[in-house]
Amino acid sequence: VSLKNYRIFRRLLVLAILLAGTPLKAGPFSVEDRTFNAFGHPYPSVTVEENRLFHVGNSIFRDNWVRAPSTTKVRDGLGPTFNANTCSACHELDGRGEGAAKLGFPSASLLFRIENIPGYGGQLNPLSIDGVPPEVVPNVEHALVPGLYADGTPYELRRPIYTFSQWLYGAPPATSRISPRVGQQVIGVGLLERIPADEIEAQADPDDKNQDGISGRTIQVLNLRTGQIQLGRFGWKSEQPTVEQQSAGALVGDIGVTNPLFPEENCPAPQVECQNAINGGAPEADERVLSRLVFYMTHLAVPTRRDPESAEFLEGEKVFQRIGCASCHTPSYQIDGNAIYPYTDMLLHDMGAELADRDLGGNALPTEWRTPPLWGIGLIHVVNKHTNLLHDGRARGVAEAVLWHGGEGERAREAFRSLSQLERDRLVKFVNSL
Amino acid sequence: MKWLVVLILPLAAQAASANTHDAIIAYSKTAYAKYGEALMDAQMLKSAIDQFIADPTEANLIVARSAWLTSRASYSPTEVYRLYGGPIDGENGPEGALNSWPLDEAYIDYVDGDANAGFIQHPDRLPTIAAGPLRDLNEKDGEKNIATGYHAIEFMLWGQDLYADSAGRRPATDYTTAPFADRRKAYLSVLADMIVADLQFVTDAWNPQNPNSYYQTFTNPAREQESLKNILTGVANLSGFELSQERMFTPLDNMSQEDEHSCFSDNTHNDFIYDVKGMANVLRGGIIDLVRETDEDVALELEEALAKAEKAMAAIPVPFDQAITENSPGRPFVMKGVESLEALSEATKQAAVVLGLEIPKPE
Numbered sequence: 001v002s003l004k005n006y007r008i009f010r011r012l013l014v015l016a017i018l019l020a021g022t023p024l025k026a027g028p029f030s031v032e033d034r035t036f037n038a039f040g041h042p043y044p045s046v047t048v049e050e051n052r053l054f055h056v057g058n059s060i061f062r063d064n065w066v067r068a069p070s071t072t073k074v075r076d077g078l079g080p081t082f083n084a085n086t087c088s089a090c091h092e093l094d095g096r097g098e099g100a101a102k103l104g105f106p107s108a109s110l111l112f113r114i115e116n117i118p119g120y121g122g123q124l125n126p127l128s129i130d131g132v133p134p135e136v137v138p139n140v141e142h143a144l145v146p147g148l149y150a151d152g153t154p155y156e157l158r159r160p161i162y163t164f165s166q167w168l169y170g171a172p173p174a175t176s177r178i179s180p181r182v183g184q185q186v187i188g189v190g191l192l193e194r195i196p197a198d199e200i201e202a203q204a205d206p207d208d209k210n211q212d213g214i215s216g217r218t219i220q221v222l223n224l225r226t227g228q229i230q231l232g233r234f235g236w237k238s239e240q241p242t243v244e245q246q247s248a249g250a251l252v253g254d255i256g257v258t259n260p261l262f263p264e265e266n267c268p269a270p271q272v273e274c275q276n277a278i279n280g281g282a283p284e285a286d287e288r289v290l291s292r293l294v295f296y297m298t299h300l301a302v303p304t305r306r307d308p309e310s311a312e313f314l315e316g317e318k319v320f321q322r323i324g325c326a327s328c329h330t331p332s333y334q335i336d337g338n339a340i341y342p343y344t345d346m347l348l349h350d351m352g353a354e355l356a357d358r359d360l361g362g363n364a365l366p367t368e369w370r371t372p373p374l375w376g377i378g379l380i381h382v383v384n385k386h387t388n389l390l391h392d393g394r395a396r397g398v399a400e401a402v403l404w405h406g407g408e409g410e411r412a413r414e415a416f417r418s419l420s421q422l423e424r425d426r427l428v429k430f431v432n433s434l
Numbered sequence: 435m436k437w438l439v440v441l442i443l444p445l446a447a448q449a450a451s452a453n454t455h456d457a458i459i460a461y462s463k464t465a466y467a468k469y470g471e472a473l474m475d476a477q478m479l480k481s482a483i484d485q486f487i488a489d490p491t492e493a494n495l496i497v498a499r500s501a502w503l504t505s506r507a508s509y510s511p512t513e514v515y516r517l518y519g520g521p522i523d524g525e526n527g528p529e530g531a532l533n534s535w536p537l538d539e540a541y542i543d544y545v546d547g548d549a550n551a552g553f554i555q556h557p558d559r560l561p562t563i564a565a566g567p568l569r570d571l572n573e574k575d576g577e578k579n580i581a582t583g584y585h586a587i588e589f590m591l592w593g594q595d596l597y598a599d600s601a602g603r604r605p606a607t608d609y610t611t612a613p614f615a616d617r618r619k620a621y622l623s624v625l626a627d628m629i630v631a632d633l634q635f636v637t638d639a640w641n642p643q644n645p646n647s648y649y650q651t652f653t654n655p656a657r658e659q660e661s662l663k664n665i666l667t668g669v670a671n672l673s674g675f676e677l678s679q680e681r682m683f684t685p686l687d688n689m690s691q692e693d694e695h696s697c698f699s700d701n702t703h704n705d706f707i708y709d710v711k712g713m714a715n716v717l718r719g720g721i722i723d724l725v726r727e728t729d730e731d732v733a734l735e736l737e738e739a740l741a742k743a744e745k746a747m748a749a750i751p752v753p754f755d756q757a758i759t760e761n762s763p764g765r766p767f768v769m770k771g772v773e774s775l776e777a778l779s780e781a782t783k784q785a786a787v788v789l790g791l792e793i794p795k796p797e
Contacts, residue, residue, distance in 0.1 A: 035794060048776070055679030056687045064578040067540040069547035071594045071692035075536050085578060130541070130551075130559055278548055292687070 027338045029191055030304045038379045039094035039187045041301045050299065057296020060289060061087040061094075065255055067129050068280035074289065077280025079256040080132040080267060081125030084108040087293075090183030090254065094300060095383035099182035099393015100160035106140045110392060111254060112162070115177040115358050119169030121268045123253050124178070132273045137166045147403065150418040157403060160394050169270060177366075179357035180392035181236060185383075187376050189234065189243050190298030191340050195333050197231045200346045203330065214327045214408050216347030216371070219363055224248075224261045236372075236391045237364035238348055244294045251285055251293075258283040259290050302375050305341055306433040316430020319423050323415035325431075328371045328408070343374035343434055352406015355390070367407055378432030398428045453727060454789075455653075457720035458661050462653050464719050466640035468512050468712070473633040475505040479587070480626040487619045490609035499591050503701060505629075506584060509533075510708030512636075514716050517671040518664040521639035521648050528632035531572055534580040535695050537589055541579050543618070546596055553581075554617045563620040565628050582628055585695070590622045592698035595691075598756060601700040659791065665721065666786045669713050670793050673743065674779025677709055678772045686768050691755045700753040706771065707747045713778070714740055721785070729788045732781075739774070739781035746774035 028045035031038070042054040063075065064085045070076035078085050090097045090109040097109020105126075112124040120135055128134045145157040162180060164172075172178070201218055208215035221232040223241045232238035234246040245261060252262035263283050267274035285293070307313055320326055329343040348368040356366040364370075369391065377398070381387045387397040395401035405413040416424065482501035486494040509532075516523050523529040539545045543552040553560040560567060571579045580586070593604025609615050609622075639648040652661050681702075685693040694702040717740055726733035749767050751757040757764025786793045 033794070037795060041795060052679060052683045052687070052772070055675070056684045059680055059684045063536060064538070064580060066536055066538040066580075067551070069545055070536070070539045071546075071596065071697060072536040072539075072690070074688045074690040074693050076540075078538075089578075130553070130556065289688075 029188070029301055029335070029338065029340060031301045032304055034303070034306075034379065034382065036093060036383055038303045039185055039300065039376060039383050042299045043301050046299060050295075053292060053295050054299050057292040057294075057299075060285075060293045061091075061296055065257055068278050068284070070280070073281070077257045077284025079125075079127075079129040080265065080274040080277040081128045081135060081271075082256040083111045083123075083125055083127060083254045085255060087250070087255070091186050093383050094186050096185045096380050096386075096388070097183040097393065098384065098386045099388050100140050100142075100162075100180065101386060101388055101393055103140055103142065106138055109183045110138075110140070111181050112138060113179040113181055113358070114172075115179075117172040117176045117178075119268060119270055121266045123266070124164075125256070125266070128274075129277060132271075132277050133168055135168050135271075136164050139163045139165065149421075149424070151420060153421065155399070155403065157400055158394055158396060160392055177358040182388070182391060182393045184372065185376055185380065186297055187300050188302035188340070188342060188373065189246075190300065191302070191335055192233060192342060192344075192346065192373065193243050193298065194335050195342075195346060199333065200231060200233075203345045204347055212327060213411050214324075214349065216328060216345055216349050216408075217368075218347060221363075232364075233346055233370075236369060238346075238370045239364070243297050244290070247293055247297055248290060251290075257285050259285040260287050261290070302340070302342075303379055305375075306378070308433075312426070313430060313433055316426040316433070319419065319427045320430055323419070323427070324412040325402075325427075327412070329374055330371075341375060341434065344371040347371060349409065350407035351409055354406050355404060357391075374431055374434045376434070378434065398431045399424065402427075453724055454658055454662060455655055457724045458658065458665070459653055460720040461665050461716060462640060462649050463642060464715055465512070465515050466637065466642060466649065468508070468515075468715065469633060469637040469640055471508040472505070472512050473630065473637045475501075475508040476626070476630045476633050479505040480630050483587075483622055483626045486606075487609070487623055490606050490615075490619075492606045495591065495604075495606045495609075499699070502584075502587060502591055503699065503704070506696065506701060507704060507708050509584065509633075510705050511712030511715060513676070513709050514668050514672055514712035516668060517676065518667045520652075520664065520668075521636045528635060530578075531569060532583045532629055532632050533585070534572065534578070534583055535585055536693075537580050537585045539589060539594060542581055542586065542589065542621075546594055554621060555614050557617065563617060563624055565624055565631070568624065568628070582625060584629065585698070587622065587625045587629070588696060588698045588701075590618065590625065595698050595700060595755065601753075602698040662789060663786070663791045663793065665716060666782055666789070666791060667793050669716055669721075670779045670782040670786070671795070672709065673713060673775040673782065675795070677706065678775035678779070682706070682768055682775070683772045685754075685758045686765060686772070689758060689760050691759060694754050694758070697755065700755060702754040703747075703750050703752045706750060706754075710740075710743050710747050710775075714744065717782075725785045725788055732784055732788045736778075736781045736785050739778040743771075743774040743778045746771045 029043050031041045031044060033041060042051060046054060065078040066072060066076050067078050068076040084090050098107050099110045100106065113122060114120055114124055124136050124138065126134050126136055126138055141161040143159045143161055145159050147155050147157060149155065162178065204217050205215050206217040219232045219238055220229045221239060221241050223230050224245055230241045232241055234240040234243065240246040240249060248259045248261035251257040251259050252266060256266060258265055260283055265279060328345050328349055330345040331343050332339050332341050348364050348370050350367045351369045352367060355369065358366050377389065389395040389398065389401040390404055395404055402413055402416045416427065479501040482498040486498040516529060521527055540548055540551040541553065543554040545551050568582050572582050591604065592602030595602040609618055638644060641647050642649050651657065681695055696702045696705055717736060722733050722737055725736060750771050751764035751767055756762060757768050783793050
């Protein structure tokens with residue numbers, strides 16, 4: 001054996017070991033990373049050129065916007081009023097915000113959509129650039145709601161209570177509605193966008209003709225880019241049709257950065273200081289910047305499911321199917337001949353009065369919520385150091401999220417409450433492995 | 435006999451444990467030395483700033499600027515010790531306070547188009563200019579108001595670079611007759627104190643004499659594979675991500691004159707050169723030798739990729755802000771730099787495979 005031959009042999013061996021340790025199930029859209037960066041990868045199938053564009057978008061997503069005027073012209077235009085000065089403040093490491101976990105002045109990841117409060121626009125902005133006053137001071141408190149599983153095991157849910165002070169342009173009238181929203185993990189949104197609309201619509205059963213108690217429906221929303229009405233897919237209530245529109249809406253609404261889809265600053269009358277503030281160009285994020293951001297978002301890979309052939313996974317999956325979770329959390333679709341596993345039907349469902357609130361963007365009812373995808377949720381605690389779920393982060397983990405289900409989800413929730421401890425644990429473990 | 439050992443232990447990285455340990459020791463001692471140099475130059479910068487504040491003349495401003503450039507040249511080579519959660523950017527690491535970017539100019543002081551901007555000129559926004567309040571502002575929840583570190587000092591020494599043919603031209607009178615001159619002095623002085631303190635923290639962490647330092651953890655033989663992985667991760671991600679993508683391709687794509695890290699001083703090209711110098715310190719300081727023991731070809735590829743990157747950095751036209759603008763003849767040179775660093779990252783990952791390691795990608 002010559003040294004040269006040995007080297008080739010050893011390289012092959014190293015390759016074989018690496019391959020053996022990497023099951024070839026990741027496919028072109030998913031990654032095996034289980035670390036804090038599990039949500040931050042491009043599709044493994046991207047080219048060198050695509051990888052570069054992905055990183056430009058990453059820079060736009062991660063780095064802070066600064067006040068105008070600045071010599072860093074690409075990145076100026078923060079505010080005048082805002083919730084955060086980066087995308088990553090609310091989607092840290094492309095993950096999920098902690099929402100209402102923090103008491104007092106809320107974490108940046110929690111924002112408030114509003115309806116019928118003249119002078120504030122569509123969303124409250126408690127932060128602002130210097131010289132422009134912030135709109136309001138929100139405050140978070142918690143109430144604990146006790147409950148019992150059927151086997152007598154007690155649990156306690158955490159219900160956030162929101163109060164507001166220092167309304168700068170007048171207190172809200174009685175008809176107003178304030179809806180908290182947390183930033184979700186942004187993995188796989190490019191895949192959700194590619195699920196054919198007819199496959200989503202085929203799952204809808206608005207009149208519950210099959211009488212299974214589940215009556216998901218779709219809504220149609222305006223695509224600002226094309227001027228067409230099309231299927232709503234993104235946002236907590238399917239109010240946005242595309243990743244681009246969702247991202248552009250967040251740019252202007254959350255960071256105060258105008259862009260081709262939303263060219264107007266969020267400075268409704270009578271916010272004079274806001275209207276008179278120096279802006280960072282018209283628009284502040286141009287077509288190229290928006291396109292890079294969208295490229296980034298739509299090429300973010302999803303983590304593979306953890307060990308889907310294990311006995312544990314299969315046991316949990318049985319419970320998931322049996323108690324009816326899969327009625328809305330549709331496990332799988334095909335994209336380009338590859339299976340993806342988002343566990344959502346992308347439909348709006350009545351989730352009961354407890355969670356009901358309002359969103360101006362679309363025409364969903366207060367009780368309706370779009371089934372959120374479940375992929376990656378078991379890694380949120382690794383990426384974001386918390387396990388908070390639902391639209392304002394009130395649920396501390398999967399079990400509490402299930403226990404908050406009402407409306408069409410009530411039957412599945414009651415089935416969950418009636419499970420044995422063993423089966424509850426199996427279900428939670430299963431969901432956390434998706 | 436050697437032949438037998440090689441056959442028995444197919445993963446040669448394990449066979450070469452003594453050499454791995456030596457390479458890790460060499461790396462750690464170099465880290466200590468390089469942070470020591472950065473600290474010393476930061477202290478020199480602090481002295482030059484003190485002198486300027488005591489006597490704010492144009493001449494002393496030039497001396498302070500020159501001290502900043504020197505301090506940058508010794509800080510940049512330490513960037514290779516980033517990106518794996520070591521002392522500089524681990525849980526309590528000061529990287530964000532030292533080197534954050536982009537700086538929020540209008541948050542700090544007057545800017546072109548807003549003569550009245552910034553907390554310098556609005557004492558109500560920041561009544562006390564001191565390290566504590568500035569640290570709080572720098573990474574407040576939901577807001578990263580970048581207002582500390584090298585680039586903040588750079589802004590206070592040069593001002594905005596509004597010119598094609600020079601760096602920023604902040605006049606010394608900003609520190610004498612201009613309104614709020616005293617607050618500018620106070621801010622500049624605190625900024626210099628802060629980088630000295632932060633570099634002291636990192637230098638202490640790498641001190642081999644300190645029995646409780648990170649150095650001891652990092653060089654612990656039980657942690658050998660992890661430390662080796664960290665070393666290669668720093669090189670692979672600094673070249674393949676931070677430098678090539680974040681700092682070179684992104685401005686190339688944005689085509690915006692000041693979308694560069696050392697924008698006020700027009701010193702970005704040196705950041706590249708000295709960052710690669712830091713990578714060379716690591717790779718030629720024992721890593722390439724270690725790889726050569728198990729795979730001469732891969733070691734050679736790594737050496738060649740490093741040499742190409744060094745050459746490509748030196749060829750990037752100065753100033754960088756003019757090289758990235760639309761239709762600039764400098765763009766192909768910057769692109770070559772991007773490609774050379776991507777190749778260096780790939781060669782480093784290949785070396786990691788040879789050593790039986792897998793390199794995690796950066797955030």
